[in-house]
Amino acid sequence: LRHLLSLEHLPRAQLIALLDRAQCLVDGEGDRAALAGIAICTLFFEASTRTRLSFQLAAQRLGADVLNFDVSTSSTRKGETARDTLRTIEAMGVRGFIVRDNEDGSVAALAAAAGPGTALVNAGDGRSDHPTQGLLDMLTLRQAKGADFSRLKVLIVGDVKHSRVARSDLHALRTLGAGEIRVCAPPTLLPADATLAGCTVSHDLDAALEGVDALMMLRLQRERMEEGLVSSLEDYHRDYGLTASRLRHAAPDAVVMHPGPINRGVEITDEVADGPQSLVLRQVRNGVAVRMAVLETLLGGPVRPC
Ligand code: CP
Numbered sequence: 001l002r003h004l005l006s007l008e009h010l011p012r013a014q015l016i017a018l019l020d021r022a023q024c025l026v027d028g029e030g031d032r033a034a035l036a037g038i039a040i041c042t043l044f045f046e047a048s049t050r051t052r053l054s055f056q057l058a059a060q061r062l063g064a065d066v067l068n069f070d071v072s073t074s075s076t077r078k079g080e081t082a083r084d085t086l087r088t089i090e091a092m093g094v095r096g097f098i099v100r101d102n103e104d105g106s107v108a109a110l111a112a113a114a115g116p117g118t119a120l121v122n123a124g125d126g127r128s129d130h131p132t133q134g135l136l137d138m139l140t141l142r143q144a145k146g147a148d149f150s151r152l153k154v155l156i157v158g159d160v161k162h163s164r165v166a167r168s169d170l171h172a173l174r175t176l177g178a179g180e181i182r183v184c185a186p187p188t189l190l191p192a193d194a195t196l197a198g199c200t201v202s203h204d205l206d207a208a209l210e211g212v213d214a215l216m217m218l219r220l221q222r223e224r225m226e227e228g229l230v231s232s233l234e235d236y237h238r239d240y241g242l243t244a245s246r247l248r249h250a251a252p253d254a255v256v257m258h259p260g261p262i263n264r265g266v267e268i269t270d271e272v273a274d275g276p277q278s279l280v281l282r283q284v285r286n287g288v289a290v291r292m293a294v295l296e297t298l299l300g301g302p303v304r305p306c
Contacts, residue, residue, distance in 0.1 A: 003111045003120045004294055006129040007171040015175055017303075018293050019139050024306030025289035034300040035064035039075045041089050043069045044123065045082065048100055050284055051123045051132065055098045058291035062300070067094065082106070083113045089282055090118055096299050097121070102224075104128040117144075120300040127162045127224060128289035133259050134168030136290040140174060144255045152198050155208055155250075156181070158218035158240060158267050159189045160196070164223060165259045166218055167195060174178055174198065178252040179304040184208035186240065205240055209249035216241055217258045233266050242268045248276065255279050 001014060024030070039061045044052050059066045069089070071077075071197040076085060086097060097120045099107045104126035124130040145152055154173060158248075160166045160183055173181055182200045183190070190201065202208040209215070228235050242256065252261065256268070256278045264270055273280060296303050 001297055002121050003122075004131050004298065005108050005111060005120070005122045007131045007134045007168050007175070008129070010131075010171075010175065012175050013223060015135070015138070015172060018290070018297060020143060021293040021296065021303050021306070022135070022139050022286065022289040023143075025292050026286065027306070029306040030061070030292065031296075032061060033063040034296050035059065035062040037063075037065075038299055039065040039067065039092070039094040039097065040098065040295065041069055041094045041300070042066040042098045042123075042246075043082075043086065043089075044075075044098075044100040045071055046100045046102045046124065047122065050287060051100065051130075052098075054284070054287040055121075055123065055132075055295075056107055058288050058295055059096075061288070062292055062295055064096070064295070064299075073118045081167075082110060086110050086114060088125070095119065096295060098123045100124045100127055102190055109122035113215075121294060121298065124164050127221070128166050128167060130164040130168045130259075132287070132291055132294055133165050134172040135294070136283055136287045137169050137216065137257060137259070138172045139286045139290055140279050141255070143282070143286075144279060144306055145213060149173065149178045152178050152214060153180040153182065153186060153212045154178050154216065155212040156199075156216045156218065157184045157205065157208070157242065159220050159225075160185050161191045161220065161229075163218045169216060170195065170199070182212065186230070186236070196276045205242075206246060206249055209246060212250045214258050215242065215247075215250060215254060218258065219261065220263055220266060234261075237266050241266060242272050244269065244271045244275065247272055253277075257283055258285065273289050274298065 100123040107122040107125045184202045
């Protein structure tokens with residue numbers, strides 16, 4: 001694996017190897033010096049809390065030198081392009097780049113411009129892909145429900161149209177052979193392309209929830225949304241918000257996930273987000289191990305099984 005840009009064409013064996021390695025790291029195994037002497041730069045042209053910080057922590061735990069590129073004080077303010085920025089930092093000897101950008105395909109375009117010894121990780125590009133979020137979601141689901149995804153009914157709720165998380169989760173769920181994938185959203189928040197191939201699509205949340213084992217709630221991506229796609233946040237919450245009483249339609253041991261950041265009281269209530277079925281903070285915790293596994297795999301040579 002040279003770069004990690006998408007989960008779409010990642011072979012099943014590679015995906016499982018990354019999850020297995022991340023689980024070893026969660027369990028406390030890991031070589032703290034695996035990336036000693038290697039420099040990594042986080043290059044975020046869009047805001048982030050979880051992804052940026054967990055990549056920084058992951059790289060530091062592996063012994064790498066970490067540079068955190070600050071767009072607001074950089075020469076991009078003088079018009080330097082993202083490509084020239086990458087090539088400039090690469091010339092300093094940096095070998096790994098964690099890149100987030102608001103344009104679809106922009107991270108793949110930068111990867112194509114990078115030198116032969118450089119690895120890029122897509123930390124989220126537009127509405128296209130967020131592969132490490134997909135991996136950490138699969139690790140969290142596997143910990144909660146076991147490795148046999150064929151028995152699982154998974155429901156994805158909300159703004160699929162603008163969600164790179166949903167796309168990466170859908171790629172991974174298909175690769176892992178999820179038994180049933182349901183999607184529930186207002187018609188205005190569903191994509192018109194092939195994103196939902198093979199999914200059962202519904203606009204009625206109570207019906208869609210019946211018997212599901214796992215729910216993935218999505219944030220309303222208002223920064224990517226044209227006016228009028230959602231009539232009001234109150235209406236959205238009434239029709240698509242996850243409340244404790246709604247959650248009772250799901251299987252009794254159903255788990256609730258959300259990639260964050262959460263619009264509390266819009267896509268999910270406090271009671272559910274902070275309740276016993278919520279895995280939200282476990283997702284965040286797993287993010288560090290998943291990102292360590294990805295960095296080791298791309299930059300650290302052969303990864304030992306644990
Ligand atoms: N889930 C996620 O990507 O969160 P951040 O935007 O905070 O990185």
